Amino acid sequence: MNARIKLLGIILAIIGIGFIGIGAFAALQVKAGNDSLQAFSEAQNVTLTYNEEGQLVDRGEVEGAEAIKSLVEDDWNYSLKSWEMDANDPLVNTGSEYMYQMGLVAYHTLSGTTEVTLAEPVEYNGETFEAGTYEVATDGRYWADFDRMHPLEGQAREAAWTPTAHALIGELGVGSVTANVLVLGLGTAAIAAGLGLTLILAGLGLVWVSRADKPALKEAPAIEKIDEPATV
Numbered sequence: 303m304n305a306r307i308k309l310l311g312i313i314l315a316i317i318g319i320g321f322i323g324i325g326a327f328a329a330l331q332v333k334a335g336n337d338s339l340q341a342f343s344e345a346q347n348v349t350l351t352y353n354e355e356g357q358l359v360d361r362g363e364v365e366g367a368e369a370i371k372s373l374v375e376d377d378w379n380y381s382l383k384s385w386e387m388d389a390n391d392p393l394v395n396t397g398s399e400y401m402y403q404m405g406l407v408a409y410h411t412l413s414g415t416t417e418v419t420l421a422e423p424v425e426y427n428g429e430t431f432e433a434g435t436y437e438v439a440t441d442g443r444y445w446a447d448f449d450r451m452h453p454l455e456g457q458a459r460e461a462a463w464t465p466t467a468h469a470l471i472g473e474l475g476v477g478s479v480t481a482n483v484l485v486l487g488l489g490t491a492a493i494a495a496g497l498g499l500t501l502i503l504a505g506l507g508l509v510w511v512s513r514a515d516k517p518a519l520k521e522a523p524a525i526e527k528i529d530e531p532a533t534v
Contacts (some may be wrong), residue, residue: 304512311508314501321498328491335484339477343395350399356389360406373412397485400478407470415439416461424453451528 355358358364374380378401387399394403419435431453438458445468448459 307508308512311505311510313505314508315505316492318498318501319506321501323498324439325491325493325498326497328494331417332484332487332491335480335487339480339484340395343393343477348394348403349457350387350402351476352389358387358402360409362429368431370402370405372403373409378405381468390403390506394474395481397478397481400474400481404413404474404478407467407474411462411467412440412442412444414462415459416458418457418461420453426453429519 313457351359353364355360357364358367358371360370371382375382380401382398382402383396386396387402396398415437417435418438420431420433424431436454438454438456440462445459445463448455450456450459
């Protein structure tokens with residue numbers, strides 16, 4: 303029985319070492335991904351702006367940064383993590399920083415205005431738009447929210463949601479997903495390493511139990527021989 307327990311302990315310990323190896327490999331891959339993301343961020347050199355008190359600002363105003371945060375957290379349901387946004391490290395290289403920067407581009411696009419010029423009067427749905435220049439507010443509308451057939455909205459959509467805006471949002475979105483996947487990968491590595499350590503401890507424990515001394519058997523008391531009485 304003890305031999306079987308010992309064998310089981312050895313097998314568990316070996317499996318545990320395998321999980322430790324998997325965790326180490328995953329951690330190395332996460333480190334490589336983080337190094338690549340860091341190099342990419344440094345090459346782009348996109349940074350967030352903070353004031354002297356360490357508060358995020360947009361165009362010098364804290365209120366502007368708060369409005370961007372509200373867009374990301376309330377409209378997009380993404381929780382910005384304070385520990386990922388460090389005033390001492392303003393480089394955009396974490397999931398929250400990428401999402402905030404994406405929100406910055408989107409916020410100024412959504413809250414901006416564009417000029418649309420009509421060379422001649424245009425009638426649309428029973429309404430006539432005279433020739434001239436119009437200020438068209440984006441008014442929180444995304445690309446699909448505009449009426450592309452409308453003489454003003456059709457032009458305003460392309461002027462507001464430029465290819466550059468789309469490209470920046472797409473690129474920042476990829477950065478955010480990459481950063482969050484790397485965090486998930488680090489968690490997976492930690493789980494694998496923790497499971498491996500647990501199996502190793504369990505295996506060594508079984509080996510230790512199998513080698514425990516057996517309890518000594520008590521010796522039976524010697525039976526005193528009684529001489530039989532001599533027969534008559």
